[in-house]
Amino acid sequence: MARQLYDTQPTFRQALDRCEQILQNYLEQPLISVLYPSLENPSLDETAYTQPALFALEYALAELWKSWGITPDVVLGHSVGEYVAACVAGMLSLEDGLKLISARGRLMQALQQQGSMIVAFATPEQLQPFIEPVQHLVSVAAINGPQNTVLSGDAAAVQEIVKQLEAAGINTHPMTVSHAFHSPLIEPMLDDFEQVASEVALAPLRLPLVSNVTGQLLSVGETVDAHYWRTQTRGAVQFVRGMTTLAEQGCDIFIEVGPAATLINMGKRCLPATDNYWLPSLHKEHGNWQTLLEDMGKLFTLGINIDWAGFEHDYQRQVIALPTYPFERQRCWFKPKDSPGVQQVAKHPVATPPVERSAQRHPLLDTHVALVHPVRMHVWESTLDVQRLPYLKGHRIQGSTALSMSAYIEMAQAATREALGTQTYSLKEIELKKLLLLPEEGSQKVQVVLSADAQDQATFNIYSHAVGAPDQPHDHWTLHATGKIQTH
Numbered sequence: 337m338a339r340q341l342y343d344t345q346p347t348f349r350q351a352l353d354r355c356e357q358i359l360q361n362y363l364e365q366p367l368i369s370v371l372y373p374s375l376e377n378p379s380l381d382e383t384a385y386t387q388p389a390l391f392a393l394e395y396a397l398a399e400l401w402k403s404w405g406i407t408p409d410v411v412l413g414h415s416v417g418e419y420v421a422a423c424v425a426g427m428l429s430l431e432d433g434l435k436l437i438s439a440r441g442r443l444m445q446a447l448q449q450q451g452s453m454i455v456a457f458a459t460p461e462q463l464q465p466f467i468e469p470v471q472h473l474v475s476v477a478a479i480n481g482p483q484n485t486v487l488s489g490d491a492a493a494v495q496e497i498v499k500q501l502e503a504a505g506i507n508t509h510p511m512t513v514s515h516a517f518h519s520p521l522i523e524p525m526l527d528d529f530e531q532v533a534s535e536v537a538l539a540p541l542r543l544p545l546v547s548n549v550t551g552q553l554l555s556v557g558e559t560v561d562a563h564y565w566r567t568q569t570r571g572a573v574q575f576v577r578g579m580t581t582l583a584e585q586g587c588d589i590f591i592e593v594g595p596a597a598t599l600i601n602m603g604k605r606c607l608p609a610t611d612n613y614w615l616p617s618l619h620k621e622h623g624n625w626q627t628l629l630e631d632m633g634k635l636f637t638l639g640i641n642i643d644w645a646g647f648e649h650d651y652q653r654q655v656i657a658l659p660t661y662p663f664e665r666q667r668c669w670f671k672p673k674d675s676p677g678v679q680q681v682a683k684h685p686v687a688t689p690p691v692e693r694s695a696q697r698h699p700l701l702d703t704h705v706a707l708v709h710p711v712r713m714h715v716w717e718s719t720l721d722v723q724r725l726p727y728l729k730g731h732r733i734q735g736s737t738a739l740s741m742s743a744y745i746e747m748a749q750a751a752t753r754e755a756l757g758t759q760t761y762s763l764k765e766i767e768l769k770k771l772l773l774l775p776e777e778g779s780q781k782v783q784v785v786l787s788a789d790a791q792d793q794a795t796f797n798i799y800s801h802a803v804g805a806p807d808q809p810h811d812h813w814t815l816h817a818t819g820k821i822q823t824h
Contacts, residue, residue, distance in 0.1 A: 340624040346650040351399040355392035362438035383514045387441035394420040405643025412546040426542030439532040443525035451516025452491040455509045477518035478573035481605040488519035533562035551577025579606035698750030712788045714755045721779040739772040744817045766819035794821040
């Protein structure tokens with residue numbers, strides 16, 4: 337329940353402390369002592385404390401997100417969560433929201449019958465024949481997915497329905513709850529609860545809110561009455577319909593503001609499209625800060641405008657003079673140098689004339705010929721030698737030196753610039769055909785062939801030929817890379 341945030345995040349802690357102060361009028365035990373007890377405290381399992389605690393936690397998380405510049409376009413709550421959503425949307429003040437939710441929990445705690453709840457993996461329509469004979473004792477409490485319906489009511493009647501469902505091949509799962517929420521068993525407290533709801537101020541919405549009662553959108557400027565909260569407490573939570581409404585509004589980033597990722601898992605089943613993003617505020621298996629920082633990183637990459645000043649607002653930062661590191665000022669550039677002993681060590685020495693290179697030409701390109709026919713065809717022939725160009729050794733595959741992608745791009749770029757002039761170019765396409773392994777001793781002959789059309793759009797091919805290999809014909813060249821370059 338966000339203990340790490342309470343210990344380390346002032347904005348979160350202040351919001352939770354404010355809730356505790358307001359709840360002093362309604363709870364016998366202080367909220368913080370119930371949430372974060374020094375010794376085990378079973379009160380949190382009592383719905384009189386559970387509901388206000390959930391409200392306070394979710395409100396504090398919403399305030400934390402708000403301080404970081406993350407504000408919702410639409411809000412949707414699930415059961416107790418709708419009270420927090422109404423508070424965030426401006427319908428309820430924090431004081432009235434806590435008054436309402438604490439009364440809800442207190443009145444439910446006082447009920448004589450506690451009942452039970454189960455999840456049935458079927459639609460409400462499939463379950464209706466099993467509920468109808470005992471509808472005065474059991475009802476649908478929530479529709480959480482296409483095949484996920486919660487039943488709630490009298491424990492004996494619910495257990496009998498479980499037996500019938502299992503016989504019909506419908507799987508069920510029991511829920512750990514203190515009372516049978518959203519069922520006929522909570523009807524005795526509804527009159528008193530509606531009376532409390534009539535005492536709070538219900539303002540027009542400042543943000544759209546999706547209703548649990550209908551699953552439809554309540555727009556900015558709309559409000560509800562006390563009877564709405566009575567119906568919301570008794571009726572089934574229309575979560576599937578609500579998620580569909582959010583999708584219809586164009587929502588594709590969903591942040592769950594609660595103690596776990598429960599609603600996210602249900603929401604994914606309601607909206608199985610892969611182009612949605614689901615971010616939990618808290619995760620049971622991860623640290624609080626780890627979860628939130630991962631969320632912030634995802635929101636940033638999605639283009640959400642984050643208030644970084646607000647993110648750092650609660651912490652003191654000290655400006656320091658840089659550098660604190662003593663730069664060694666050591667040059668790390670490779671210095672190409674000829675290695676006169678290479679040819680003598682090569683397995684198949686070959687007498688090759690020295691290459692006459694232009695001082696202005698790229699080090700990966702040696703001689704250049706512009707062919708007469710076909711026109712606009714250029715050929716560069718180079719000799720790659722890892723002794724002369726030691727940086728080529730930096731790319732190795734399974735221990736062998738291989739020509740890297742960046743080297744192919746360098747050669748193509750330099751060839752284009754030399755042939756077509758100093759314009760602006762874009763590499764539109766490159767395809768590697770075959771790996772080019774460079775010898776550790778000796779040299780590797782390479783040709784870059786570039787052809788250009790009248791609009792200076794170029795196509796290049798890069799070939800290799802093993803220098804001096806006796807078993808390789810003179811005309812046997814291997815194609816390694818092809819690509820296209822476009823001028824601007």
